[in-house]
Amino acid sequence: MxxxxxxxxxxxxxxxxxxxxxxxxxxxxxxxxxxxxxxxxxxxxxxxxxxxxxxxxxxxxxxxxxxxxxxxxxxxxxxxxxxxxxxxxxxxxxxxxxxxxxxxxxxxxxxxxxxxxxxDLKQRINHLRKMGLLEGSLQRMISHYPKIMVLPIKRVNMVSRLLKEKCLFTAQQVTDILRDSPEVLEEDLVQLEYKFQYAYFRMGVRQAEMLKAKVFRMSLSELRCRHCFLERRGLYQTPDKKGQTLIVNPPLNDVLCVSEETYLTQVAMATVEEFHVFRKLMTREQDEEGKEDEYSSDEDEELGEDKEDDDDDDDDGQHRRKHHWNTGYKKDRK
Structure with a gap:
């Protein structure tokens, strides 16, 4: 009808x-x-x-x-x-x-x-229209992901602001992300930002490429697993500051936008068994990294307390360890 x-x-x-x-x-x-x-x-x-x-x-x-x-x-x-x-x-x-x-x-x-x-429903629909979701796209998004109608407007604005301010996407790119990957609205904001960091710094992918390959449709764990599997097989290399690599990386669409079977047979050139074993090893590595970060955080707190008690005049902070990652958000959009 x-x-x-x-x-x-x-x-x-x-x-x-x-x-x-x-x-x-x-x-x-x-x-x-x-x-x-x-x-x-x-x-x-x-x-x-x-x-x-x-x-x-x-x-x-x-x-x-x-x-x-x-x-x-x-x-x-x-x-x-x-x-x-x-x-x-x-x-x-x-x-x-x-x-x-x-x-x-x-x-x-x-x-x-x-x-x-x-x-309330009309208000949320009108808000999505103001964000640039036009007729056709709006209906398809609601049909595919109706949960967007029950999410508070405040939540939509928080995710939109993070994508603009922290990930440096343009307003139109944010609209495209919400249209193609509305599931990001429910994702933990810290994990969402880290997923962007991983694709940008570890994989060398820019904002326009992320949109084209629909990076935000894939979970962070699956993104890391597919990337690291290729990297350790010598089939993917992080570009240098000039965007150059010693090998030709496979197109991002071929890495992320295909089924696991296609990914293994046409990109990774590996068997299902090899990939599943690697996935288990990756899970174990991530668990160990999590424990190390937790231990490091506890140690930082102890060192901070000792420093305040025993050496109040030491201002250089040479004994205080900080777990910090320079995100490089001031880089230009591409």
């Missing part, structure tokens, strides 16, 4: 299916099959009497384009969620341009949407 047809049916539906007066008097606001206030449908009245929360009726869902099976599933989901604003949420999704089939898939992926308020 096209967007124009959906909106036309929605207007007809909102005009024809009025709020049941019995429900209104009892504080409930379900959509009923009442066409005029003085012709109350008995079945509607009975349903409202036994309904503790607002909900859509099967007939109203059928009227706007849901099949019988889809209407039953939508009705069941709304009932289980006990959401009080399902009609307004459904209205917002229809006005967004999603057809009934897409709406049902959104609800299946993210049942939390049932519990949203229509006003």
């Amino acid at each position: 096209g967007t124009h047809v959906c909106r036309k049916l929605l207007v007809q539906w909102m005009w024809r299916w009025r709020v049941c007066p019995v429900a209104a008097s009892r504080g409930h606001m379900p959509f009923c099959t009442t066409q005029e206030p003085h012709h109350v449908n008995p079945s509607c009245t009975g349903q409202v009497t036994h309904s503790p929360v607002a909900q859509l009726t099967l007939s109203s869902l059928l009227e706007i384009g849901f099949s019988e099976t889809q209407a039953e599933e939508m009705h069941e989901g709304a009932t289980k969620s006990r959401g009080k604003h399902v009609p307004s949420v459904l209205t917002a999704l229809l006005l967004l341009g999603l057809n009934p089939s897409s709406i049902l898939k959104v609800m299946q992926k993210c049942p939390e949407v049932y519990s949203l308020k229509g006003a």
Whole structure:
């Protein structure tokens, strides 16, 4: 069903299916099959009497384009969620341009949407539009990752600010990241920043390349594993300050944007067994690194306390160890 047809049916539906007066008097606001206030449908009245929360009726869902099976599933989901604003949420999704089939898939992926308020949903959709997500891209992103509709606007702004200020992506590049990899909105901010650092400094990848290869779709552990596996096999080398290498590195798309099977057969030239053994070794190395960092942090605290107690006049800090990584954020975008 096209967007124009959906909106036309929605207007007809909102005009024809009025709020049941019995429900209104009892504080409930379900959509009923009442066409005029003085012709109350008995079945509607009975349903409202036994309904503790607002909900859509099967007939109203059928009227706007849901099949019988889809209407039953939508009705069941709304009932289980006990959401009080399902009609307004459904209205917002229809006005967004999603057809009934897409709406049902959104609800299946993210049942939390049932519990949203229509006003909150509209506010979040408008905020995404202001960030540059235009029609088409916005609908596809919501269909693929409906959880973005339940995330607070504050969270979206935090991730966007980190990508701009710490990772030096442009505003348009941030929009592209959110469109192609909306999962970053749920990622831990420290891990997200470290993933950028790893791709930028260890792999020598610039912002535009990261976008093209969709780096942020891959987990940090998988990114490190694929990169280090190639590096230790002599198939990948970190570029120097001039961006040069002694070997020709494989295109980043071939490293990250392919299945594990394709990666092993066409890029790494290795067997599945070799890669799985290497993955286990990498996991062990990371665990050991974590323990060393924890020990080093504890030792720094002890040294700091001893320094304050025994040598207050020593200002050069030569005995105080600091675990610091020069991130080089002042480098230009490329």
